[in-house]
Amino acid sequence: MRVLMDYRAALRERSGVGEYTHQLARALIAACPRNGSDRPLDLTVFSSSWKDRFVPSAELAGATAIDRRVPVSLLNFAWHRLNWPPAEALTGRRFDVTHSLHPLLLPSKTAARVVTIHDLNFLAHPERTRAEVRRDYPSLARDHARRADAIVTVSEFTAREIVEKLGVPRSRISVCLPGAPDWAPRSKAPSTGYVLFLGTLEPRKN
Numbered sequence: 001m002r003v004l005m006d007y008r009a010a011l012r013e014r015s016g017v018g019e020y021t022h023q024l025a026r027a028l029i030a031a032c033p034r035n036g037s038d039r040p041l042d043l044t045v046f047s048s049s050w051k052d053r054f055v056p057s058a059e060l061a062g063a064t065a066i067d068r069r070v071p072v073s074l075l076n077f078a079w080h081r082l083n084w085p086p087a088e089a090l091t092g093r094r095f096d097v098t099h100s101l102h103p104l105l106l107p108s109k110t111a112a113r114v115v116t117i118h119d120l121n122f123l124a125h126p127e128r129t130r131a132e133v134r135r136d137y138p139s140l141a142r143d144h145a146r147r148a149d150a151i152v153t154v155s156e157f158t159a160r161e162i163v164e165k166l167g168v169p170r171s172r173i174s175v176c177l178p179g180a181p182d183w184a185p186r187s188k189a190p191s192t193g194y195v196l197f198l199g200t201l202e203p204r205k206n
Contacts, residue, residue: 001040001041001042001096001097002042002044002093002094002095002096002097003028003041003042003043003044003095003096003097003098003099004044004046004087004091004093004095004097004098004099004106004108004111005021005024005025005028005043005044005045005046005099005101006021006046006098006099006100006101006102006106007021007022007025007045007046007047007054007065008046008047008048008049008072009021009101009102010022010025010047011047011049011052011053011054012052015200016118016200017101017102017118019181020101020116020118020178021101022059022060023179023181024101025043025045025060025063026059026060027179028041028043029041029043029059029060029061029062029063033062034062042064043062043063043064044063044064044065044066044091044093044095045060045063045064045065045066046066046067046068046087046090046091047065047066047067047068048067048068048069048070048071048072048075048090049069049070049071049072050069050070050071050072053067054067064093066090066091066093068090070090073132076132076136079104079105079106079107080104080136080140081136083105083107084107085107086107086108086109087106087107087108087111088108088109088110094110094111095108095110095111096111096112097111097112097113097114098111098112098113098114099114099115099116100113100114100115100116101116102115102116102117102118103115103117103122103137103141103144103145104136104137104140104141104144105144105147105148112149112150113147113148113149114148114149114150114151114152115144115145115148115150115151115152116151116152116153116154117141117145117151117152117153117158117162118153118154118158119158119161120141120158120161120162120165120166122134122137122138122141123137123138123141123165126138128202141166142165142166142167145162145166145167145168146166146167146168148172150172150174151168151172151173151174152173152174152175152176153173153174153175153176154175154176154177154178155175155177156175159173159175
């Protein structure tokens with residue numbers, strides 16, 4: 001199966017969606033190893049930015065990386081508003097599935113289109129989101145969700161919200177709970193005590 005994944009969220013500092021994107025690509029490669037000439041998964045990770053470049057890593061060695069020097073904001077406007085250019089034109093490849101790691105579709109001529117919707121915070125609190133998200137997501141998310149061939153989300157709560165607020169049948173939504181990262185826990189807590197904060201410093205997280 002030939003799959004194109006939008007890897008742009010993982011290019012810079014890996015916040016939640018960026019880390020999710022990277023770990024998903026890594027897990028897909030590990031789950032579908034090449035067996036001689038047999039390649040059950042042909043994964044392409046796509047990135048574009050004017051200044052941030054994709055950095056090859058051993059973890060993603062099993063994928064084909066395509067990096068284009070196109071500003072993210074320009075490509076997003078063309079994709080979200082014009083449904084152009086198709087992924088095939090940007091990559092020079094054909095795909096069976098394209099996977100967008102945010103609520104809006106990745107345009108394709110022939111591939112099935114999958115979107116991952118982490119939450120609908122952009123509908124409840126648009127003032128807490130970036131200008132581009134405020135411009136595109138509230139007005140386009142319903143149409144894109146209905147046109148998607150499949151929707152992935154990370155919780156039953158968000159699945160219910162997608163049904164209620166975007167009008168998508170529950171049968172087209174798959175709930176895939178995020179996994180825990182690989183890390184080595186400490187054997188015991190510090191004796192002096194500590195203060196722990198885990199999250200992003202932004203209004204919608206605090």
